[in-house]
Amino acid sequence: MVIRIFKFLLLAYLVTFSQTILSNLTSILGIAPNFGTIIILLIALRTEYQVALPTSFAVALIIDALSPETLGLGTAVRFAIAVAVSEIRQHIDIEQLPAQMYLLIGSEICFQTLFQALANSFDFGTLSTIYLEVSLPTLVYTVVVGFVVLAMADLEFKIEVKRRGLG
């Protein structure tokens, strides 16, 4: 139990680190990658749903705490993404990197669309501007960074499989 709490705290601080310092360091012209989506995706891909769902919820809530105006909204959308990825993972083989990339792109599109639509009360005039100026660049940047992260995770997974002689 203590180890689980410790692991969760480590994850939580990793999330806050990504949302603060890493976000600032990687920001280009005010656009930073959405580390939240990448982390939620990794959690949903790498753990069973009993662990994935509560962890995703907690992580999403911590990410949301950064901006109290939209507290809850990001949590709900990210949690929904975690549930969807968990479900997909149970029915489709998504061990390969390309499949994970499709999931990442889909997740980020869903997040940007749902979050921005709900946060802006479906005001399509504002939404089109936000989508073009913020969401689309964020999506591209997140996919690029996500590819690197997922590729590293995939490599680590393959090494682990080889080490255990399961390949």
Add this chain to the structure above:
Amino acid sequence: MKWATSRLYKNRKLFLIIAGLIVPLLLFALQLDQKTFVARPLQEVFYTPFWSISNKLTALVNVYNDNMALKSENVRLKFERMTFEQNRLEDQRFREMLRLLPRPDYKLISADVIAHDQGRRWSSAIIRASEYIDQFLPVVDEKGLVGKIASSTGTVATVSLLIGPNCRVAARDNQTRTLGIIKWNTGRGLLLDGVAVENDVFPGDTIISSGMGGVFPEGLTVGVVAKVDTIPTEVFKQVVVEPFVDFGSLDNVMVMKPLSGSFGN
């Protein structure tokens, strides 16, 4: 109760999903101050340490940027100060020239020495004046006579320097009024030629232009008598004159242009 617990356990995934969606949506429905109340403890626990580090990092990046900007400003200011210093010295030289040369019948045209003739370092210099200048005009600086314009292409002209072979000046001893001709002394100062042995010239006397000959106006300082030799077989004294002008560091000069009529041709 047991039935409810067993149903809940069986559908725990569904329960988790419903709870995970309803709770945040309820949070979203709260007022902003209530949301802040909920968010603050999370911020305190998870974000404060990183905010502090992030602020310090940002400050560090700003310090670097500020430092670079200040360094560049420093270089610019140093350069500007050098330019101001050059201008100040130039201004000072011109003021001294104007003080030395209060001649109402001449217009003083400022000029910069831009080059010395290749191979004839001590006989001629190239100047660029602020306006059109003619041939044969006298050239002076704050210390005295420099030479005369040998040729001109408008604002750029060649000056025959006083210490060169192409410039001779009708001069006199300012103390004894003895007349003579200033000419070059094979690269070692000047000679006051044509001073008869019975005329008085003493070391330390100031030599000025006499105004005879028409090129140089009267009273321009030329140099100081360094040595006087009287050779019994010669009819003229050997008067060595040390020029006032430092020809090795010529920088800004004045061309004296007569205000009326042509002069010196």
